[in-house]
Structure formats: structure tokens, C-alpha cells
Amino acid sequence: xxxxxxxxxxxxxxxxxxxxxxxxxxxxxxxxxxxxxxxxxxxxxxxxxxxxxxxxxxxxxxxxxxxxxxxxxxxxxxxxxxxxxxxxxxxxxxxxxxxxxxxxxxxxxxxxx
Numbered sequence: 001x002x003x004x005x006x007x008x009x010x011x012x013x014x015x016x017x018x019x020x021x022x023x024x025x026x027x028x029x030x031x032x033x034x035x036x037x038x039x040x041x042x043x044x045x046x047x048x049x050x051x052x053x054x055x056x057x058x059x060x061x062x063x064x065x066x067x068x069x070x071x072x073x074x075x076x077x078x079x080x081x082x083x084x085x086x087x088x089x090x091x092x093x094x095x096x097x098x099x100x101x102x103x104x105x106x107x108x109x110x111x112x113x
Contacts, residue, residue, distance in 0.1 A: 005051070006034045014044040020051025023059035023086070035066060043075035050081025055089055067098060078102060 004021030017034050021027060038045065045066070052059075063079070070077045079101045082090070090096040 004030060006030050008034050008037070010039060014046055015039070016046045016048060018048035018051060022054040022056075023049075023052050023062070024054065024056045025058040028058045028062045031062060043070070043073070044078070045070060045075065046078045046080055048080050049083070049086060052081075052083065052086055055086040057089075059086070060089055060093060060095060063099070064095060076100065 004027040005019070007018045009016045009018075015038055017031065019027075019031055023031065035045075047063070047066070049055075063077075067077050069075075077100065079099050081103070082101055087096070090099065
């Protein structure tokens, strides 16, 4: 199984979770663990998918569940760096328009804040 990594960075306004590898049935629990550890009251989450080369239906379900959870608590989910295959899956299922998606991940964790 290829390596899969999840990194988390917090600042005053936002949490950034960056994942790299394939987001599938075997790796979704690692992202779910990181999400479960979000600080209380943190209403903005940026999920950097620039390292995700493949996403299956379990990854899609994770994103939809996370989106609903954040919206129900008045929060906001932003996806960044969505590559061709995950983007294609989001479009194929009609879920693309449900997410706030930005292209660049330049200003994410590690930018000197």
C-alpha cells in the first residue's frame, strides 16, 4: 500500500488539513481522526487535497459528511488543490458544486505564520 500522510496546522482563524496519497476505504479513517481532533469553536477548515492522486466513493462520502458537519455548526469547508481524478469524481456525482473549491494551496500551513 502506498504511503498516506495527513498533516494538521492550526492558526487563529482556520485549520488546514493536508492529505497525500490515495483517499480510499483504507485511508479515510486517518483523515477522519484528524477531523475529529479539530479544536472546539474552529469554524473554518481548509482541506488541502493537492497531494491526493486518487479518491474513491469513501473519500467522497468523507468530504460530504465533513461538509454537512461544518455547515450544521456554522462552519465552512474549503477544498484546495483538487487534481483531475478527484475533481472528475466530484463532477460525475454532481457534488462539485456543493463545495467551495480553490486551485492554489500556496498560502497554506508552512507559509511563515
